[in-house]
Amino acid sequence: MNTQKTKEIVLLEKKVNQFEIDISDLKIIDDETMLKAAEKRKEIKSYLNEAVKIKKEATDPLNGVLKTIRGWFLPIEEKAENSITYIEIRMSKYQNEVDAKRLKAERDSQEKIDKANAELEKGKISEKQAEKIIERAETKVEKVPEVITKSDSFHTRINRNVRFIEPIQLGASDLRYLVDHEYIVWNTVKGRKDALAGISVPGTSIYEEKTFV
Numbered sequence: 001m002n003t004q005k006t007k008e009i010v011l012l013e014k015k016v017n018q019f020e021i022d023i024s025d026l027k028i029i030d031d032e033t034m035l036k037a038a039e040k041r042k043e044i045k046s047y048l049n050e051a052v053k054i055k056k057e058a059t060d061p062l063n064g065v066l067k068t069i070r071g072w073f074l075p076i077e078e079k080a081e082n083s084i085t086y087i088e089i090r091m092s093k094y095q096n097e098v099d100a101k102r103l104k105a106e107r108d109s110q111e112k113i114d115k116a117n118a119e120l121e122k123g124k125i126s127e128k129q130a131e132k133i134i135e136r137a138e139t140k141v142e143k144v145p146e147v148i149t150k151s152d153s154f155h156t157r158i159n160r161n162v163r164f165i166e167p168i169q170l171g172a173s174d175l176r177y178l179v180d181h182e183y184i185v186w187n188t189v190k191g192r193k194d195a196l197a198g199i200s201v202p203g204t205s206i207y208e209e210k211t212f213v
Contacts, residue, residue, distance in 0.1 A: 008054060016047050092210050095156065098147040105144040109137040159209045162192040162201075174202055 005013075019040075028034050116133040119125045125133075149156040164186050177194075179185045195201045 006054075012047060012050060012054070016044070016051075019044055019047065088212050091154075091212060095147045095149070095210065098145060102141075102144050102146060105141045109141045112137040154212050157211045157213055159211060160196055160206055161209060162188075162195045163205045163207055164188060164191065165203045165205065177201060177203075 023040055026037060026040070028037050113134050116125065116130045116137075120127060120130040177187050177191045179187045191201050191204055195204045195206060
C-alpha cells in the first residue's frame with residue numbers, strides 16, 4: 001500500500017499553510033473588511049471540502065478491507081467471549097455453593113460450641129465433655145473444603161459496588177445525594193463514594209461481584 005503523500009495532498013497542504021499565515025493579521029473594522037473576511041472563510045472551506053473528499057477517496061477502500069477483516073474475527077471473538085462467560089458463571093456458582101456449605105458448617109459448629117459452654121456453666125456437663133463437643137465441632141468445620149480462589153490459571157477478585165433503589169423518598173438531610181430534587185435523580189458519583197466509605201446512604205445497598213482474572 002502506498003503511504004506517500006500525493007502531489008495533490010502536498011499542494012493542498014501548502015495552500016492551507018499559506019492561508020494560515022495570510023490571515024494571521026486579519027482585522028475586521030468595516031463592511032469592506034467584513035466581506036473580505038467572509039471570502040477568506042469561503043476559500044478555506046473549499047480547501048477543507050477538498051481535503052475531506054481526498055481523504056474519503058483514500059480511506060473508503062481501506063475501510064472496506066477493515067470491515068471484511070473484522071468480519072472474519074467477529075464470530076471467533078463472540079464465541080470465545082461467550083465461552084468465557086459460560087465457564088465463569090459456573091465457576092462462580094461452585095464458589096458460592098462451597099462458601100454456603102462452609103458458612104453453614106461454621107454456624108452449626110458455633111451453635112454447638114455455645115450450647116456446650118452454656119451447659120458447662122450450668123453444670124449439666126463436665127469440662128471434659130465440653131472439650132470433646134467443641135473438638136468434634138471444630139474438626140467437622142476443618143473437614144469442609146475452603147473455596148478455591150486462585151491457581152496458576154486464575155484468581156478471583158471481589159468488587160464492591162452500590163445498588164441504587166428507586167423510587168426513594170429522601171429526608172431534607174439527604175438531598176445532597178440528588179441531582180434533580182423534583183424528579184429524584186441520583187448523584188450516583190457521590191452516593192457510591194459515600195456508601196462504599198461506610199456512610200449510611202438511604203436507598204442504597206452494597207453488593208459484591210466476582211470477577212475472574
